[in-house]
Amino acid sequence: MTNPLISAAGITIAYPNGLTALKDFTLDVAQGEFVGIVGPSGCGKTTFLDAVAGLMPVAGGRLTYKGKPISGINTGEVGYLFQKDSLMPWRTAAQNVYAALELRKVPQAEWRQRAQDILQKVGLGRFTDKYPAQLSGGMRRRVQLAVLLAFDPPVILMDEPFGALDAQTRTIIEDDFLRLWEQNRKTVLFVTHDLEEAICLCDKVVILTAHPGTRKQVLEVPLQRPRTIDEAKFDPEFPQTLKTLSTSLRAEVGRTLAL
Numbered sequence: 001m002t003n004p005l006i007s008a009a010g011i012t013i014a015y016p017n018g019l020t021a022l023k024d025f026t027l028d029v030a031q032g033e034f035v036g037i038v039g040p041s042g043c044g045k046t047t048f049l050d051a052v053a054g055l056m057p058v059a060g061g062r063l064t065y066k067g068k069p070i071s072g073i074n075t076g077e078v079g080y081l082f083q084k085d086s087l088m089p090w091r092t093a094a095q096n097v098y099a100a101l102e103l104r105k106v107p108q109a110e111w112r113q114r115a116q117d118i119l120q121k122v123g124l125g126r127f128t129d130k131y132p133a134q135l136s137g138g139m140r141r142r143v144q145l146a147v148l149l150a151f152d153p154p155v156i157l158m159d160e161p162f163g164a165l166d167a168q169t170r171t172i173i174e175d176d177f178l179r180l181w182e183q184n185r186k187t188v189l190f191v192t193h194d195l196e197e198a199i200c201l202c203d204k205v206v207i208l209t210a211h212p213g214t215r216k217q218v219l220e221v222p223l224q225r226p227r228t229i230d231e232a233k234f235d236p237e238f239p240q241t242l243k244t245l246s247t248s249l250r251a252e253v254g255r256t257l258a259l
């Protein structure tokens with residue numbers, strides 16, 4: 001790939017206790033690409049996102065953003081949606097969004113309107129002044145998406161962002177996210193254990209080996225865009241893509257369990 005936005009070339013990442021989380025991992029991500037990352041538990045998926053965010057240094061190989069080595073937190077360029085709730089519970093939905101607008105140096109006089117518009121976009125127009133504790137899990141995820149939209153980073157890192165939601169809420173929020181993504185096609189790195197979700201959302205899916213994680217395979221998703229979750233699941237290419245991905249991953253999960 002010429003001029004990838006993010007490039008990992010044979011990177012190794014180790015924790016201070018000496019544990020090697022990722023080994024000789026290589027991946028190029030183009031601007032605007034939606035890339036899924038799957039692999040057995042503990043193979044280093046989160047560690048890779050942390051490294052792209054600049055939260056973890058690489059011990060070997062080269063990890064670059066726009067051609068320059070990532071050193072230190074990639075502030076302003078990268079937004080991170082964690083597995084866990086990262087909302088400030090003492091602030092309303094709108095006030096959580098304000099924090100991102102403040103970081104983006106949006107004049108304070110515009111915060112209210114901007115936050116309202118963004119919360120409207122994620123389907124929370126009537127909940128702007130509710131606190132996280134007054135919202136359902138799905139709604140809290142939407143507020144976090146709103147915070148991300150307000151921050152408006154070129155790269156979005158998502159670590160099992162919808163894993164805790166019930167199946168129906170999850171499909172709705174995935175569809176909403178796809179629709180929003182189509183509007184500006186940010187670069188997305190999306191970690192998930194759900195292979196169907198990976199296929200429905202992503203352009204390509206990287207499969208990592210069992211610990212220490214390295215690249216096993218990259219699968220291009222042969223589905224058209226724009227697409228909804230249902231359109232993806234009923235696409236004639238879907239079953240074979242799922243089978244390929246599932247077979248490849250199962251072998252690695254088997255290795256993890258045998259460790």
Ligand SMILES: Nc1ncnc2c1ncn2[C@@H]1O[C@H](COP(=O)(O)OP(=O)(O)OP(=O)(O)O)[C@@H](O)[C@H]1O
Nearest residue numbers: 015017019021040041042043044045046047048211
């Ligand atoms: N702070 C830490 N210190 C030491 N080792 C860690 C730390 N965080 C994670 N690890 C180890 O690094 C390896 C990779 O962890 P990581 O969280 O990146 O895996 P993962 O693929 O995201 O797992 P999961 O799918 O279970 O979330 C694991 O063996 C884990 O135990």
